[in-house]
Each structure stands twice: as structure tokens, then as C-alpha cells.
Amino acid sequence: MAGKAVSIARVFTRATQGIEAPxxxxxxxxxxxxxxxxxxxxxQAGVREARDRVxxxxxxxxxxxxxxxxxxxxxxxxxxxxxxxxxxxxxAIGILVADxxxxxxxxxxxxxxxxxxxxxxxxxxxxxxxxxLGCRDEGREAVIPLDNAEEAAALTVQQCVAAxxxxxxxxxxxxxxxxxxxxxxxxxxxxxxxxxxxxxIGQEQAKRALLLAASGGHHILFVGPPGTGKxxxxxxxxxxxxxxxxxxxxxxxxxxxxxxxxxxxxxQQRILRAPHHSCSAAALVGGGLSIPIINANFSQ
Numbered sequence: 001m002a003g004k005a006v007s008i009a010r011v012f013t014r015a016t017q018g019i020e021a022p023x024x025x026x027x028x029x030x031x032x033x034x035x036x037x038x039x040x041x042x043x044q045a046g047v048r049e050a051r052d053r054v055x056x057x058x059x060x061x062x063x064x065x066x067x068x069x070x071x072x073x074x075x076x077x078x079x080x081x082x083x084x085x086x087x088x089x090x091x092a093i094g095i096l097v098a099d100x101x102x103x104x105x106x107x108x109x110x111x112x113x114x115x116x117x118x119x120x121x122x123x124x125x126x127x128x129x130x131x132x133l134g135c136r137d138e139g140r141e142a143v144i145p146l147d148n149a150e151e152a153a154a155l156t157v158q159q160c161v162a163a164x165x166x167x168x169x170x171x172x173x174x175x176x177x178x179x180x181x182x183x184x185x186x187x188x189x190x191x192x193x194x195x196x197x198x199x200x201i202g203q204e205q206a207k208r209a210l211l212l213a214a215s216g217g218h219h220i221l222f223v224g225p226p227g228t229g230k231x232x233x234x235x236x237x238x239x240x241x242x243x244x245x246x247x248x249x250x251x252x253x254x255x256x257x258x259x260x261x262x263x264x265x266x267x268q269q270r271i272l273r274a275p276h277h278s279c280s281a282a283a284l285v286g287g288g289l290s291i292p293i294i295n296a297n298f299s300q
Contacts, residue, residue: 006031009097009104012111012140013090014131015080019254021130023138025076026087028094033070039091041075044083053085053116054092061120061166066099085115086125089143092116092166093173106173111135114145120166124148129257132158133250143169143179151262153185154253156246194238194272206233214240231274244268 007030014021037051058065073091075082090112096102113131115123124147132152135142142160144152149162161179163169172179197207206222206229213220214237222230244252249268256262275284 007098007100009094009107011090011094011097011107013087013113014111014134015082016084016086016127016130016258017080019130019251019258021127021134022077022080023134024080024082024087024090025074026090026094027074027076028091028098029070029072029074030066030095030098031070031072035068035070037071037073039073039075041073041078042081043075044081046084047075047082047087050085050088050091050116053088053118054095056118057088057116057120057166058092058095060118061170063096063101063170064099066095071095084125085123086113086127088116089114089122089166089169093169096170102170102173109139110141110143110173111138112143112169113148114143114163116166122146122163122165122169126260127258128152129154129250129262130254132160133254135159143172149182150185151257153182154250154262156184158182158184194235195232196239197236200229200233200236203229203233207236210237210240213237226277234272234274238270238272241270244270 009028011026011028013024013026015024037055039048039051055065073094075087093102093107093112097104097107111131113125113128115125117123122145124145128144128148128151132142132144132155136155136158140159142152142158144160144162146162146164149160152158152160152162158181160182161172162182163172163179168179197210200207209220210233212218220237222233224230243249246268252269252271253262
């Protein structure tokens with residue numbers, strides 16, 4: 001074949017789809033032809049803008065960016081929508097691997113997450129917890145921004161390293177010593193008090209129903225006009241229930257992670273959703289072009 005030989009590299013990352021984190025293969029192809037940088041695979045506008053962030057971050061970090069080269073980045077599977085800047089680090093690493101600056105062996109068994117600034121620093125992204133869970137299940141190491149380290153530390157079993165910049169990741173992959181694994185957090189969750197059922201005056205029948213529902217794991221339905229104490233009683237129900245175990249807590253934490261509201265101090269905290277009584281069904285479940293789960297508003 002005439003012209004420059006084709007060089008292809010592949011690194012792994014994960015998308016966000018609700019509270020799931022499906023795997024995404026970032027395939028980078030360097031080939032001859034007219035210089036260009038194209039990102040394909042159903043990318044949203046924020047993903048397409050990675051072209052400028054990645055180029056600037058690689059150059060600012062002191063590494064060479066392929067010149068006079070047609071760069072094609074494919075985010076597979078192509079039928080899965082890609083949102084946000086979480087793919088920046090994976091794209092940058094894929095380019096460096098395809099250009100021969102990082103070996104293919106160094107990225108095998110690893111996944112990469114993070115938004116790049118123009119000077120090569122890493123910014124935190126949402127949805128890290130579901131991604132790290134999926135990465136752990138695949139037996140891979142997750143490379144994440146340092147600002148997401150506290151979130152990943154909620155997992156007792158994980159293989160995560162946290163980096164400040166693209167240069168940190170490059171050195172982690174090319175020269176010893178590697179970045180240390182994030183240590184699981186030993187701090188006990190600080191549970192927010194929701195009020196004591198003993199503070200409720202009257203409402204004996206409702207309090208009895210709360211005790212039965214909490215002890216037997218039953219559903220409970222409060223019916224009545226505004227101002228009769230339904231929300232107040234529901235808040236006391238949280239105080240009757242024990243903290244979430246790790247499995248259920250991680251499910252709730254995954255929702256918080258995707259919505260960007262997760263804090264390690266309360267990842268086992270039970271949640272009370274208290275929409276206004278005049279809220280419509282459409283407003284309750286979300287709609288439009290936004291992702292409803294990302295726009296979730298949690299009341300505690």
C-alpha cells in the first residue's frame with residue numbers, strides 16, 4: 001500500500017447508560033492522507049470536542065502529536081450514544097499507543113476515564129462508581145482522575161489508580177514505579193438523622209403501620225390531603241430501617257454517582273424522594289432531551 005502505513009490501537013473505557021456502565025472500545029487509526037481528526041461512533045457534541053482538548057493536552061504534556069496524519073477514533077459499539085468528556089483520557093492514550101509512544105502491552109487489562117484540560121490535567125467525571133464496578137467484574141485496572149478517588153474508595157474490592165494529569169498516566173504506563181492502588185475507605189458512613197418516631201404526637205394508627213412495614217419489609221401507602229403529616233411520617237420510616245448493606249448501598253450510590261451527588265460519607269444513606277403533591281407524572285419521571293437519571297434531585 002502506498003503512503004504511510006496504517007497503525008491501529010485499542011483501549012477500553014465505559015459509557016453511562018442509566019446506572020449501567022457498558023464497555024466502550026476506543027479504536028484509534030493513524031493513516032496517511034489528508035490530515036484530520038474524526039471521532040465516530042454516535043458521539044454527542046461534547047465527545048466530538050475532545051479533538052481539541054486531546055491535541056492540546058498531549059502537546060502541553062510534552063509528547064508529540066501525530067503530524068500530517070489522518071486520525072480516526074471509533075467508539076464502539078457504534079449504536080450506543082456517547083455523552084460528556086469522560087472519553088478524553090482513553091482517546092489520548094489510544095493516540096499515544098497508535099503512535100508508538102506507549103506499548104500495547106501497557107494498556108492491556110486497563111480502562112481509562114477522565115476529562116482532559118488544555119494543559120493536560122484530569123478533571124473528575126460522573127458515573128465513576130458504576131464504571132469501576134464493571135471494570136472490577138472484568139478483572140481490569142481502572143485509571144481515574146484523582147478527584148474521583150474518594151468515590152472509588154467506597155468499594156472494598158477494586159483495582160483503581162488515581163492520576164492528576166496525562167503525564168502521570170503516561171509515566172504509570174511506561175516507567176516504574178506505577179501509581180499505587182486506591183485504598184478502600186475505612187471511615188464509617190455518617191448517617192443523617194431523619195427524626196425519631198417517638199417525637200410524633202398522635203397518629204397512633206399511622207405509627208403502628210410504620211412499625212409493621214419496617215419490621216416486615218412491607219410497602220406502605222399514605223393517603224390524605226396536604227398537611228396531614230404524610231411526609232413527616234415517611235421521614236420517620238427511614239429512622240426505623242437499618243443502614244443499607246453493601247449491595248443495596250452500591251445500587252443507591254450508583255444513582256448518586258451518575259447524578260454527580262455521591263459523597264463517601266453517606267453512600268449507605270437511605271433516600272427519601274419527596275416530590276411536591278402537585279408534581280405531574282411527566283415532571284416526576286423526567287423527559288425531553290436530557291437524561292432523567294442525571295437530573296435526579298434527591299431529598300433527604
